[in-house]
Amino acid sequence: MNIEFAAKGDLNPSDALKERIEQKLEKLERRFGQSLFVRVKLSEAANNQYTCGIHFNVSGNEFVAQSSNGDLFKASDEAMHKIERQVRKAHDKIEAHRGDTIRGEAP
Numbered sequence: 001m002n003i004e005f006a007a008k009g010d011l012n013p014s015d016a017l018k019e020r021i022e023q024k025l026e027k028l029e030r031r032f033g034q035s036l037f038v039r040v041k042l043s044e045a046a047n048n049q050y051t052c053g054i055h056f057n058v059s060g061n062e063f064v065a066q067s068s069n070g071d072l073f074k075a076s077d078e079a080m081h082k083i084e085r086q087v088r089k090a091h092d093k094i095e096a097h098r099g100d101t102i103r104g105e106a107p
Helices: 015-032 072-097
Strands: 002-007 037-044 050-058 061-069
Touching: 002 015, 015 072, 037 072, 050 072, 061 072
Parallel strands: 002 037
Antiparallel strands: 037 050, 050 061
8 A cells, every 4th residue: 555645834743643544544455455545635724723634546436535623633533434434335336236237136
């Protein structure tokens, strides 16, 4: 898996935060069964609000999530939760259409 961390301004993400994000993304990578290239953007606003954005493409689908919070760890967790929900929805959609044929549903 390739993960590109981009921090805006003076923000330096800790190793613990990077490991936490990597562990959660590895679960998604196993679900897809192929290597992912993920961009993680971290920034801090003037009012001590941290923003975490996650973006990647896989299997013709684009997954994008962004979250803001006063705590950088919470912002990253919320963004990961949004990504996981998008992945689950895309996976369920594929599974729902798997049995369909041209003449209707398979027996």
